[in-house]
Structure formats: C-alpha cells, structure tokens
Amino acid sequence: MKISFQLSKIMMMVFASVLFLNCNSGPKSSEQDEAKENLEVKSVEKEADFKISLAQWSLHKTYFGGPITDWSGFARLIKESPDSVLKGDADPKDFPVLAAGYGIHSIELVNTFYFTKVDDMAYWTAFKEQCDKSGVSVGLIMCDLVGNLADADANVRLKAVEDHYKWVDIASFLGARSIRVNAGGEGTAEEVATNAVDGLSKLGAYGASKGVNIIVENHGGYSSDGSWLSGVMKKVGMENVGTLPDFGNFCMQRGPEGCEKEYDKYKGIAELMPYAKGVSAKSNKFDENGNETKSDYLRIMKIVKESGFKGYVGIEYEGTELSEDDGIKATKTLLEKVFAEL
Numbered sequence: 001m002k003i004s005f006q007l008s009k010i011m012m013m014v015f016a017s018v019l020f021l022n023c024n025s026g027p028k029s030s031e032q033d034e035a036k037e038n039l040e041v042k043s044v045e046k047e048a049d050f051k052i053s054l055a056q057w058s059l060h061k062t063y064f065g066g067p068i069t070d071w072s073g074f075a076r077l078i079k080e081s082p083d084s085v086l087k088g089d090a091d092p093k094d095f096p097v098l099a100a101g102y103g104i105h106s107i108e109l110v111n112t113f114y115f116t117k118v119d120d121m122a123y124w125t126a127f128k129e130q131c132d133k134s135g136v137s138v139g140l141i142m143c144d145l146v147g148n149l150a151d152a153d154a155n156v157r158l159k160a161v162e163d164h165y166k167w168v169d170i171a172s173f174l175g176a177r178s179i180r181v182n183a184g185g186e187g188t189a190e191e192v193a194t195n196a197v198d199g200l201s202k203l204g205a206y207g208a209s210k211g212v213n214i215i216v217e218n219h220g221g222y223s224s225d226g227s228w229l230s231g232v233m234k235k236v237g238m239e240n241v242g243t244l245p246d247f248g249n250f251c252m253q254r255g256p257e258g259c260e261k262e263y264d265k266y267k268g269i270a271e272l273m274p275y276a277k278g279v280s281a282k283s284n285k286f287d288e289n290g291n292e293t294k295s296d297y298l299r300i301m302k303i304v305k306e307s308g309f310k311g312y313v314g315i316e317y318e319g320t321e322l323s324e325d326d327g328i329k330a331t332k333t334l335l336e337k338v339f340a341e342l
Helices: 002-025 030-047 056-064 071-080 092-101 121-134 154-163 165-174 189-210 226-236 265-275 297-306 324-341
Strands: 050-055 106-110 137-142 178-181 213-217 241-244 251-255 258-262 279-283 311-317
Touching: 050 056, 050 297, 050 324, 056 092, 056 106, 056 311, 056 324, 092 106, 092 121, 121 165, 137 165, 137 213, 154 165, 154 189, 165 178, 165 189, 178 189, 178 241, 189 213, 189 226, 189 241, 213 226, 226 241, 226 265, 241 265, 265 297, 279 324, 297 324, 311 324
Parallel strands: 050 106, 050 311, 106 137, 137 178, 178 213, 213 241, 279 311
Antiparallel strands: 251 258
C-alpha cells in the first residue's frame, strides 16, 4: 500500500511537470507577441544615439490658417485675444495623434497655441491622456511672448522669470524635459549678457526644483552669436540651463531685404553643442536629392555627434515650396538618411 501510494504520487508529479512544460513551449498569444515586439522596438530606440521629435511650429500655418506676415501685429493680437489667431482647421490638442501619424513619438509644443490653457489643468490632463493613448511623449515646450529674461529693468526681468513658472509647471506635469526660452533684452552685448545670466539663473533655480531644463535657442539678436550665447551659458554654470542649437537661426541682424548680418552656423553649432539639451533641425528648401539647400545636415550632425550629444533632433520645417505635411516628411527622410551615414 505504501509503495503503491508513493508510485502514484511520483506519476502525478511527472504528469504535472510535462503539462507545465507543454503549456510554456506552446504558441504564444498575440498579446505576448505584441508585447515582445514593443520591447524590441523600445530596446532599439534606447540604443540609438539620435531620435527624431517633431516641433509643433512645423505646422504653424496649419494652426494659424496661413503664414504670418505681420509679426508685430501677431504679437499684439495673441496677447489681446490668443484664441483668435487659431484660424486653421487643425486643433492643437490633437497634435500627439498627428505626430504619431508620421511615426514620430516625441513632440515639442509651442506655447502660443495654448495661451488660454495655461491655467486649465483639466485641459492638460486630457492632453496627457491623449499623449499616452498615442504613444507620444512631450520633450519640450517652446515659450515665446512671456517677457524678456534679459530685460534691463530688474523688476521687469523678475516678472518675466515668474511668468515662465506656469510653463515650467506644465512641462513638469507632462513629463517634458525642458522649456525653451528667449534671452532677449536691450543694451550692449555685455549688458544683455549680464542680465541674461541673472534671469536664466533665477528661472533655472525654479526649473531645477521641478526637474525641468531651461534651454535657450539661437533665436535672433545676440543669441544668434554662438560665442555670445555659449559665454552666457558658461557664466550661468547650472546643469539644467543649456542650449537648443537650431540649424538655421543665425541671423543677427535683419533688414528690408532679409538677413544683413549672419553668424557662421557651423561655428555657432559647435560652440553651442557643449551645453545642448536638444537639437532643432530647421529646414526650408530641398534639392532634387532631398538635401536641405541652406544647411549641410551631414556636416552639422557630425558636429553634433563629435560633441558627445545623444538624444532628440527636432524637425522644424518652415519652408514655402513644400506643404507643411510634405516638408515634415522630407525632413524626416533626410534626418534618417544622415543618421545612417554617421
């Protein structure tokens, strides 16, 4: 009886082991296959030195209902009646879905599309849900018309710093790494630099408390001088205060016929890259081979790579010959080609 019972027990254990092995060696469910594929995609993305994001400004004509011809009037109108400038058919809240349609999963928001939403947390909660559903993350928020961080008046400068706090808070809520700001102000290069260091340091301290970078783009005036902006960064000396080198914004002085004084973009990008928290791939016009006619993307990306930077390169199409849709696609194709050649 005892032996028979032990044999039965052993047979039951063997049967259970075989059944377990068969269950685990059988065909996987579609959910398991999909999960594995997603992990593999994420693994490849993590290994890539450069990934592509989409700057919302690439679609500004889509949102505004056409190109901006009167910038001073636009700035006035957006402060008086922010939603009135959104005359296009697209809704900024759907940007995550639109970006995902291009196969791009990181976006760069522009605050001027959301001026009336700055205090509306219900809106941002829904926006974040939209991002999650679309498999899209917010990389940064580009902030304009929120005051000059290098204003000569200390009180006005401080107000500009504090007016940026809400955008830092939104960036933090959305999980964005950075907000892009402007280091504008009046005075000599030295005076504006001193004031920019003060304004950026104060805003940088607040950003650090929220885990958000404060980054400055070469965006006209003194900031389009690579040596000037890199000098400001060196004086600020904060880990979360850096730059957003843009391939095309190196015009330091404009006139009736266009740019009258331009900084060497390749020199400027090399000077800004040590402080870079992101890179903006400005595009306007393409030749028959799909290369950007004003910027040598391969040359620039070699400078970016040599700096040791790894991260997102944002598409920012501003051309007129191609539609915004085609311009975004052309820039993405060019970036992918250049990444493969590095």
